[in-house]
Structure formats: structure tokens, C-alpha cells
Amino acid sequence: MGSYQESVTLIYEALEPFLQPGLVLSEDSALVSDLGLSSLQVMELVAEVEDRLDITVPLNVLPDVRSIRQFAELLSRLTGDAT
Amino acid sequence: MSLLEKFEPLSSIREDLNAHGMMPFGVVTEKILSPTEGMVDGKRTILAGTNNYLGLTFAPECVAAAQQATADEGTGTTGSRMANGTYSGHRALEQELAQFFGRESAMVFTTGFLATMGMVATLTGPGDVLLIDGDSHASIYDGCKLSGADIVRFRHNDLADLEKRLRRLGERTANTLIVSEGLYSMMGDQAPLAGIVELKRKYGGYLLLDEAHSVGVLGAHGRGLAEAAGVEDEVDFVVGTFSKSLGSVGGFCVSSRPELELIRMAARAYIFTASPTPSVVASTRAALRLVAAHPELREKLWRNATRLYDGLAKIGYQLGPQAGPVVAVFVDDREQAIAGWHQLLAAGVYVNLVLPPATPTGASLLRCSLSAAHTDEQIDKILEAFAGLPVAAGVPAPSQARSQNV
Numbered sequence: 001m002g003s004y005q006e007s008v009t010l011i012y013e014a015l016e017p018f019l020q021p022g023l024v025l026s027e028d029s030a031l032v033s034d035l036g037l038s039s040l041q042v043m044e045l046v047a048e049v050e051d052r053l054d055i056t057v058p059l060n061v062l063p064d065v066r067s068i069r070q071f072a073e074l075l076s077r078l079t080g081d082a083t
Numbered sequence: 084m085s086l087l088e089k090f091e092p093l094s095s096i097r098e099d100l101n102a103h104g105m106m107p108f109g110v111v112t113e114k115i116l117s118p119t120e121g122m123v124d125g126k127r128t129i130l131a132g133t134n135n136y137l138g139l140t141f142a143p144e145c146v147a148a149a150q151q152a153t154a155d156e157g158t159g160t161t162g163s164r165m166a167n168g169t170y171s172g173h174r175a176l177e178q179e180l181a182q183f184f185g186r187e188s189a190m191v192f193t194t195g196f197l198a199t200m201g202m203v204a205t206l207t208g209p210g211d212v213l214l215i216d217g218d219s220h221a222s223i224y225d226g227c228k229l230s231g232a233d234i235v236r237f238r239h240n241d242l243a244d245l246e247k248r249l250r251r252l253g254e255r256t257a258n259t260l261i262v263s264e265g266l267y268s269m270m271g272d273q274a275p276l277a278g279i280v281e282l283k284r285k286y287g288g289y290l291l292l293d294e295a296h297s298v299g300v301l302g303a304h305g306r307g308l309a310e311a312a313g314v315e316d317e318v319d320f321v322v323g324t325f326s327k328s329l330g331s332v333g334g335f336c337v338s339s340r341p342e343l344e345l346i347r348m349a350a351r352a353y354i355f356t357a358s359p360t361p362s363v364v365a366s367t368r369a370a371l372r373l374v375a376a377h378p379e380l381r382e383k384l385w386r387n388a389t390r391l392y393d394g395l396a397k398i399g400y401q402l403g404p405q406a407g408p409v410v411a412v413f414v415d416d417r418e419q420a421i422a423g424w425h426q427l428l429a430a431g432v433y434v435n436l437v438l439p440p441a442t443p444t445g446a447s448l449l450r451c452s453l454s455a456a457h458t459d460e461q462i463d464k465i466l467e468a469f470a471g472l473p474v475a476a477g478v479p480a481p482s483q484a485r486s487q488n489v
Binding site: 050054055056058059060061 | 212227228232233234235236248251252
């Protein structure tokens with residue numbers, strides 16, 4: 001539960017509705033500058049991930065998250081705490 | 084990007100706004116004639132965006148008290164409450180606030196912004212949780228930043244989302260401060276406070292309620308939404324302002340938690356700023372007495388609010404979800420909102436222009452606030468001015484704003 005790899009997979013799934021077709025994802029993709037998410041879409045993505053994992057991602061930790069990797073690391077940390 | 088380059092986008096926004104020959108933000112009232120009238124751009128103008136809910140800014144009792152205090156105690160205290168800035172008037176105001184709200188104690192701050200920001204920032208620290216409504220005022224958001232606590236937002240007035248957030252916090256609710264506002268300043272809608280209190284009972288946590296726009300406005304005695312909803316005992320901290328229904332400037336926190344007296348020694352927004360001037364303290368005390376003694380002011384305010392809200396709805400405007408002293412008129416298009424604001428002013432009516440991102444949704448607002456001091460004739464003139472806007476013919480346009488806020 002809450003491994004880094006599981007988090008990455010989950011983020012890929014949750015990201016799908018937000019992405020332009022044809023974009024190639026990698027763990028280093030930045031949510032805003034590479035994938036073109038607006039700040040509102042980032043919040044929607046976070047809410048989607050929160051619901052899937054039934055956790056809370058505090059707003060104050062989000063400024064440190066730019067890439068999928070950083071988001072996945074944060075999630076595995078948060079779910080690790082919870083279990 | 085160099086230090087000052089980040090302000091560049093503001094300069095094009097300012098140019099847009101200036102296109103009509105006058106900047107809608109920071110309008111100069113050249114002469115203030117009464118709580119509801121002033122000279123703007125050389126013209127007699129009805130003021131319908133002042134938050135002067137009870138119209139007490141010219142109440143003879145308040146003016147006389149302020150004059151007397153200035154004569155007796157001088158123009159300023161020149162110091163902090165912690166140092167030389169506590170006069171007997173400050174203490175008396177605190178006792179009278181505590182009495183008015185039926186609480187053990189009160190703290191007086193120099194502005195409402197400082198009261199809210201200071202209480203949020205001081206009550207919570209690293210390791211604690213701030214669970215705040217998504218549409219919270221800037222003072223709450225700034226308090227969050229200063230606190231170092233984990234910040235969790237729930238969707239505006241959405242009890243299901245609040246419950247989900249509380250449930251997920253588990254044991255951390257013991258260290259959680261829920262923050263809500265009595266009456267939201269932009270849309271004019273009220274918090275579902277009974278429901279919030281019920282969730283607080285079920286999951287734990289503390290509750291801070293910002294009654295800046297609801298003191299003197301809601302509740303049989305004017306104590307705000309907590310009184311109106313019958314849940315005052317469950318609201319741990321009430322913060323508010325003197326700059327709306329009480330007609331001066333300043334802020335307060337009331338609570339029956341004994342810790343409030345300790346917060347006096349910890350709140351930087353209280354300690355490191357000069358205390359309110361004697362005139363402000365004196366007029367606020369007089370205004371508080373008037374609020375307590377004249378419930379008919381509140382009745383008049385609500386009559387006026389309903390008259391405007393119903394009238395605007397009849398014209399076909401899309402409004403905030405709830406009638407009240409703040410009436411938000413939605414205009415989908417930003418340019419239309421700016422043009423409409425200028426046309427209202429040309430017709431002798433001042434309201435607040437509110438553009439995203441200051442609005443909670445994507446829509447622009449022509450925000451009106453009512454006063455007990457408005458006459459029926461003034462409200463009819465406001466309605467007439469709104470009816471004359473070109474945008475009136477085109478509305479209502481479907482907007483996402485309403486569905487998100489009901």
C-alpha cells in the first residue's frame with residue numbers, strides 16, 4: 001500500500017481526462033509547464049487523487065510539487081503515514 | 084525576471100480599466116454627504132457599496148463620542164496594546180463586546196483584517212490543521228500562510244465535502260480549526276452553520292467564525308449568524324470588524340475559552356501594531372449600544388435588502404443565491420461588467436465592481452451593499468439605473484457561477 005510505483009500509476013490514470021491527445025508522459029513531466037494543466041485543473045487532479053486514495057493533501061505542500069515524480073513521492077509519503 | 088517585472092501584467096489591466104476615463108478601483112469620494120450619499124466625479128451619487136449596513140457613520144451619538152474622546156485623550160495612542168496603547172476605553176470596549184456576545188472575554192484589534200489573520204495564525208501552528216471554506220476572505224488565507232499549519236480547503240458551503248475532509252483527518256481533528264464566515268462578502272450567502280456545528284460535534288475540532296458582515300445584521304440581537312442559527316455555544320471563537328455595521332474601523336475576537344487571554348500575549352497582529360485611536364474606540368462603543376438598543380435598524384436593513392434583491396431579480400438579473408444586505412449581480416462578461424459599472428456611476432449610483440480573481444467563480448460582479456439608512460426612493464433609483472444597463476436586456480445568460488454556489 002502506498003508505494004511510489006502505485007502512486008505513479010494512479011496519477012497517470014487520474015491525469016487522463018486532463019491531457020491533450022498524443023502527449024507522452026514520463027515521471028519527469030511537469031504538470032503545468034509540460035502537460036499544460038491550468039491551476040484549476042491541478043486542483044481538480046489533486047481532488048481526484050484525494051478521493052481515490054481517501055486521503056487529504058494539504059494545500060501548503062503543493063507548491064513543492066511540479067512533476068509527476070514529486071507528486072508521487074508526496075502521495076507515497078502521505079499514504080505511508082496513514083497506514 | 085527582475086524584482087519589479089512581476090507587476091507588468093497589472094499595468095495592462097490598469098489601462099483596460101482606465102479606458103472609460105475613470106479607474107473603478109479606488110474611486111475618490113470628493114465629499115461624503117451622508118451614510119448613503121456622496122459627491123463622486125463632481126456628482127451627487129447614491130452609495131450602494133459601502134458595507135455601512137446600519138448607517139451609523141453619522142449617528143450623532145457616535146460622532147459626539149469620537150469628538151469627545153479626541154478632545155480628552157488625543158488623536159492616537161502611539162503605541163501597542165502590550166505597551167502604552169491600552170487606555171481604559173480599550174478595556175471597556177472589550178468588556179462591552181464580551182457582554183454583547185455573552186462570552187467570557189474579548190480582544191480588540193486595530194483592524195478586522197488583523198483580527199482574523201491574527202487569530203487564525205495564532206490559534207494554529209505546525210502540525211495543526213486549518214480546515215477552511217474555499218471562498219474564505221484574504222485575511223483567512225494570509226493567516227493560514229503565517230500559521231505553518233496544514234491547510235485543507237472544503238468546497239464553499241459544502242457540508243458533504245467538509246464531512247469527507249473531517250473524516251479523513253481522523254484523530255487529527257483534535258488539532259483542527261474549522262474556519263467559516265457568517266455572511267460571505269462577495270456573494271452575500273450565509274454559511275450552513277447548523278450543519279457545520281453538527282459535523283464538528285461528530286468529528287471534533289474547533290470552530291472559528293468570521294462574522295465581519297453579519298454582526299449587527301443577523302440574529303435577533305444582532306450577534307450574527309451564530310445567534311441566528313442558535314449555535315453560539317458551539318462556536319469557539321467569533322471574529323469580526325468594527326468597519327461595517329459599527330461604522331468605524333478595527334476588529335475583535337470574542338470567546339469563552341480561557342485561552343483567549345493568553346492569546347493576547349501570543350498574537351503578533353495584536354502585539355506589534357498600534358492600538359485603535361481613542362476616537363475609534365469611543366464611536367465603536369457608542370455604535371455597539373445603538374445596535375443593542377435599536378433592532379429596528381436591522382429590520383429596515385433587511386427590508387431594503389429584500390426590496391433591492393427582488394427588484395433586480397424582476398429585471399432579470401442573475402443574483403447571488405440568497406437575499407441579504409450584500410446583493411451580487413452577476414455579469415458573465417468582464418468588459419460588460421466594467422462598462423456597466425461606469426454607466427451606473429454616470430446614473431448616480433456607486434456599487435462595487437468585482438472582477439476575477441477576486442470573485443469566487445469566473446463571473447464578474449456588480450456588488451451592491453445595502454444600508455438601513457437607504458430610503459425607498461434611493462433603492463428605486465438604484466433599480467432604475469440597473470434596469471437601464473444594456474446588459475439588463477441580455478441577461479440572464481447561463482453561467483456556471485450560480486450552479487456552483489447554490
